[in-house]
Amino acid sequence: MSISRPLPLRQVNVTDPFWRQEVSLVRREVIPYQWEALNDRVPGAAPSYFMHNMRAAARAVRARKAGQYFPLTQGVTGITSFPPEGAAPDPDYFYGFVFQDSDGYKWIEAVSYQLILQDDPALRRAAQEAVDAIREAQEEDGYLDTFYTLTGVENAFTNLRDNHELYCFGHLTEAAVAWKQATGQTDLLDAACRFAGCIMRRFGPGRERGCPGHEIAEMALFRLYEETGDVRYRDLALFFLDVRGTEPSTFALEENRRRVRQGLPELPVTAARYAYHQADVPVRETTEARGHAVRQMYLAAGMADAARLTGDGEMLAACERLWRSVTREKLYVTGGVGGTHVGEAFSLPYDLPADTAYSETCAAVGLCFFARRMLELSPLAEYADVMEQALYNTVPAGMAMDGKSFFYVNPLAADPAYCEKDERLAHVKAVRQKWFPCACCPPNIARLLSSLGQYIWTGTEDTLYLHLYIANETEARLNGRPLSLRLDADLTKDGRAALTVTKGEAEGTLAFRVPGWSGGKYTASASWDEGLTLPASPDGYLRLTRRWQAGDRVTFDFPMPARLLAAHPMVREMTHQVCFAKGPFVYCAEEKDNGPRLFLLRVPLNAAETAETFRAAVAGSELPALRVPAYRAELPEGDALYRPAGPERLTETVLTLIPYFAWNNRGKGEMRVWLPVKG
């Protein structure tokens, strides 16, 4: 391990034209819209009930303190509670999913990052209103979860597997640390610490065994430890990691306690049943990414934090095995993960279907969390390659280019006629939705993009690693001395990048990632050496050590030709199919440009060489696009369903491709990433 850390968000100003637009969409559209959603003020959208629940819980806590009666929420079914159809919500009842509190926490986290980037008193006031509501909903002992406060707090911590209170705690903690970093206020941090204290009185070494059903508390607790210095938080996170997947399964034990109360016989307590929760084997023994993809990614991020903070080699090796499992066997070319909707989960190795893909937006966000943490452990260009793959493709695909609608599921092929009629595709939407009853994805995009600056650089005492070619201005430190840097780049246009020292003087190393998409090739020059040559290290970084001073400038040109990609032959679904990429962007064909029946298109194997790059106007933006000579299979004469095999009859056509993330911004229609090759 050679540990580096992200630069503080406040010190990285993203100036990149593409990403500035994405980040500002989040600020202008997503965050205000979500505040309305959290207050149930969006006509026609599923209510969030976040503020509703917080206010009801606050009244319940006050009533209980005053010894007054407060009604318990009735009519909870499984993990949801909704008003009877047509009825008005009861102001005192809990509504939504059991994890509804997290909606607001994620929003506060995103708001905090945006306030760090640029203050906004009105936005700060709205967030303060949420923070105050949260604090008032906290129980006297620090417990904070409106579901249990409103349905019977005596049942708290009895169903960690399904009921998400440790998940909500994790998001609360992420929000609290971000809020403190943005505003300097400890109000929300105090609430998170008090809740952590409540949890620690129940769980931990020498106390009850247990771990979260949906991970995130692990990485949140490590962050809380790093913010406060209180090692108890680190140790609780390690405890959660260590309990996970061990025998007897705590999920099974708690279920048996519930069953005994209901007079039902006990079930076996083996961990093997809990692959969905990544609790089937101890985390150090993990060999394969499995189960619910978001959970797996959050767990992997927490494991990487643990490896960094403890130097635990077994944990590091488990992280590396998970990384290989994801990236060698279970990763969509668009940087998405989750091959099956059953359990929103990782499928079997090499099972990466295009049209039935799950590829949840949140899971791609989680993959960025994991990849950034792997980069912190060791600067390997492949970690950044995969992070970039998710960041330029599935993550922005999750949000419309006007910031007003969202994908939860990100298929690699869509035909609206099928999505709308075939129940096997019920999870796939051909059109982005305004909001979701389970609204996890939009705020996850918001918190990732609002903190984008933390994914570009990491640094050690004497080295600054540039992982992503996202134009930015940075106030960094090198060997203790401040150094202001400016990166100019625009990957929507070409692979050129220029790093300029704008202020300061410091000795040390700048390390530049050689992007995977460049094929390892580049040309470089420096203000002091026109013919600069730099061999890449085995880790994929170009290192340049000198006494840096204002005016120093290094430029790179990474070749960015259109590329034609094939999947590993073990990916049976992609046999004889190819897709296009250029730089970090994966491309897709849309019906809008290419007419219907995209599956009849045929791509010659030399298509990358003949592809022509141009700028296309999509939803008001200029985007990189490709024009490629290709073919279209003709429909044969006659209507026989089966006929003697022979060469297809083809007509020439020109294929137009746009970046995958931009699909479905020009109305409803077919889309395909993978296209059949010309036979």
Next chain:
Amino acid sequence: MSISRPLPLRQVNVTDPFWRQEVSLVRREVIPYQWEALNDRVPGAAPSYFMHNMRAAARAVRARKAGQYFPLTQGVTGITSFPPEGAAPDPDYFYGFVFQDSDGYKWIEAVSYQLILQDDPALRRAAQEAVDAIREAQEEDGYLDTFYTLTGVENAFTNLRDNHELYCFGHLTEAAVAWKQATGQTDLLDAACRFAGCIMRRFGPGRERGCPGHEIAEMALFRLYEETGDVRYRDLALFFLDVRGTEPSTFALEENRRRVRQGLPELPVTAARYAYHQADVPVRETTEARGHAVRQMYLAAGMADAARLTGDGEMLAACERLWRSVTREKLYVTGGVGGTHVGEAFSLPYDLPADTAYSETCAAVGLCFFARRMLELSPLAEYADVMEQALYNTVPAGMAMDGKSFFYVNPLAADPAYCEKDERLAHVKAVRQKWFPCACCPPNIARLLSSLGQYIWTGTEDTLYLHLYIANETEARLNGRPLSLRLDADLTKDGRAALTVTKGEAEGTLAFRVPGWSGGKYTASASWDEGLTLPASPDGYLRLTRRWQAGDRVTFDFPMPARLLAAHPMVREMTHQVCFAKGPFVYCAEEKDNGPRLFLLRVPLNAAETAETFRAAVAGSELPALRVPAYRAELPEGDALYRPAGPERLTETVLTLIPYFAWNNRGKGEMRVWLPVKG
């Protein structure tokens, strides 16, 4: 229309080596095994409860007649009733699916056909025991359905959509007519007629509107009419057909009556909701095969009967549209239908996935019913081609070559590792099962194969049509005069066929189908004309009119090369894939012969020309098999999931293929019908 009818089963003796074996498997294995199952005497198999329910219902009927108390079955959930886990069945309760009575009816039908082929006193006694049990379970007013008799007969006919009593009536009637034809006894026929009378007192012109949720009563009633000459049965069948799909939907009306009783608000009564039941549009307006595939096929068979018996041109046109929808857009190359497990249903046009196929055995049986009836309406070779496609492939695939296990679902690609682990493939078994809780398929194979003689020939007054080249001896009539014929053929070996007149003398026409797989080519010779030439009619039949007499002999040689087939390009799943066929058999590759990872095999487009035929021993039988020079894609070096597209690295291999129906008779392993072409 030019109506022909099947020859009586008693007059067609199947001598074909392949089919004799299949028919005798049914007699030796399936029928005795199923009798044990009907009596709940098969250890480890799901009990049928057929005899249990009949006996309980008989006691209930007697008790009610005597004014005595009889307990109503408790604990029914939806359309099933089972004893509590671990508990013994209550002897007085109904168990199984609501349509459980049909299991026994289908068995009696199959037994009857077998008794026609060859008497067997022990088998006849067993069937008589079942017949007697059924008669004792009949209510005084003729009603006969153990589910309602045991759960509350006052609810009879209140849920035609879901509760299958008219379906059970249909199977009872099919059994009753077959039993009468086999034994001359009218005992079961009387029961069926009494039940029909009970139904007619409630439903029919001027009485209540209604139609079966699961069709079969239509074709059964037509058969009952043809057996008895009583036009009321024909008219009830026509009534059921005419009510179906009209507004307001009778399924919706009956549901609303149930809802009103439960105090629930009424729902809209539009028919459009009932596509699953083929009750969304009037049957004469049908344009597309849709909904539950077995129901659609049974309905289509009933519609074809209606067209034949009434000369109704609209009904005929609807049958022809259905035929085109099935065969041009929704038919697996194996003769299976039903592209989706959701509703066990027809999917959208051209949606024919291989590994997630439903292709229920019963639906292929139903397709044979439909095709045979279309042949009766007009002798078009394509009807027989499709019937043959189902009969030689999916139907026998449904039964192991030892007759001891069965497929309900017939995928065109299977990988046990996936079927067993992927919940999206939960409906697909990689290994035949001994029995099913819903045991519709094994008895359906039994009744089809036991009556196979009825699918080979149809005749008019002056013409005998030979539809299938299944060797047989026939006692036919031509222009009123008896004529004994013998067909020699063995399509497992070659396309030669010889028809010999063995007795009698009659003037008239013999019409021989030119099989689709021969490409329309053939050579012929006759005992009186060595160089016989016969132009095929546009309908695909070769007609030979003369005064036939003993010793006349006509031989044909239909070319039967191995064929390489491709699907219509609209079948997106089959892009760049091919499959092999030879004569009526579709072939598949199994892991047993070709090693694992069949998806890596690559087939050159000239494979049909280089294919070598041989006889392979499979599960003790000699089967036709193919050896084909082909290729296998090499796994590349390195583990990158995506890489620059280029020609695949291939190694030469020899592909071994066996008939599809014979797959999974040599242990568990991968199977594929469709294989990728060599790029």
